[in-house]
Amino acid sequence: MNILEMKNVTKQFGGLTAVGNVSIQVEKGSIFGLIGPNGAGKTTIFNLITGIYKVSEGEIIFQDQRIDQFQPYQIADMGITRTFQNIRLFKKLTAYENILTACHYNANYNILDAVIRTHRFKKEEKMLHDHAEELMEIMELKDRKDIVSSNLPYGLQRRLEIARALALNPKLLLLDEPAAGMNPDETIKLMELIRQIREQFKLTVVVIEHHMDLIMGVCDKIAVLNFGRKLAEGTAQEIQENPKVIEAYLGEEEVNC
Structure with a gap:
């Protein structure tokens, strides 16, 4: 198929x-x-x-x-998600923040949930943070979690960009x-x-x-x-x-x- x-x-x-x-x-x-x-x-x-x-x-x-x-x-x-020939990370965010930002694309709560911090908001946030942590682990970036992405070695920036693409839960x-x-x-x-x-x-x-x-x-x-x-x-x-x-x-x- x-x-x-x-x-x-x-x-x-x-x-x-x-x-x-x-x-x-x-x-x-x-x-x-x-x-x-x-x-x-x-x-x-x-x-x-x-x-x-x-x-x-x-x-x-x-x-x-x-x-x-x-x-x-x-x-x-x-x-469908992608990476780019020229790396396009959020350069001033940490490695973890780059991934978490992409994870929030899949958030299932609304603005009101976020403002009053409903149960749904807390549950969703935990799931998104857990997913970001999982991707950090898979990409062997966990020990670089709090490093600003522009300060990562080039090879790890490539891995981070792949992790960010995976955070969107792609099929392709x-x-x-x-x-x-x-x-x-x-x-x-x-x-x-x-x-x-x-x-x-x-x-x-x-x-x-x-x-x-x-x-x-x-x-x-x-x-x-x-x-x-x-x-x-x-x-x-x-x-x-x-x-x-x-x-x-x-x-x-x-x-x-």
Whole structure:
């Protein structure tokens, strides 16, 4: 069963075609990779899925419902969350406050409950704080709980951004270059973490990444983009052996050697 489908999706900016006639199917519960050279259209696809950009042509379907004309907040309400290529944390808040702020998106009390501190308010607040603590534990951030997010090491800021996305209880998690700036050991740990959160939270994950070790090691299926068009799709082994993919990454001269 597919949780996400892109059907012949095109996105044009004036005379520039950033994404051209791309079709992708993401199976529920899978980890799906998007790779390609810089400027291939990968982040544009994330922006189309999350409603930041509107499609020029084609359809995007999430859980059997067309979403390509929805607003970003409506798409988030349906269960799609993301991280960004350039980290977008609340820099002056602590690690814990960053996560708790996102947890409050799911609060089920009203302003009156909060003002007079009703039983429902207290119960909900405890649940939200417990969820934030759980995410801190999973992301190995508990000992950095009270550190302002901008003072965290880069790799931990990446983990914090993932934790904040998980706080919204998504069904589909989009990770835009989560290993950017990480060393090899951190990348291996991240690969294990992506598998863990997929299993623990019953998620589907789509990953954009330039670290081939991570993509090849964690993804069930991979799509390759080049100049805004889908070049190939398949398992890690199929992608590694595909002559068109090798040419796109290495150039024709190397392929013919």
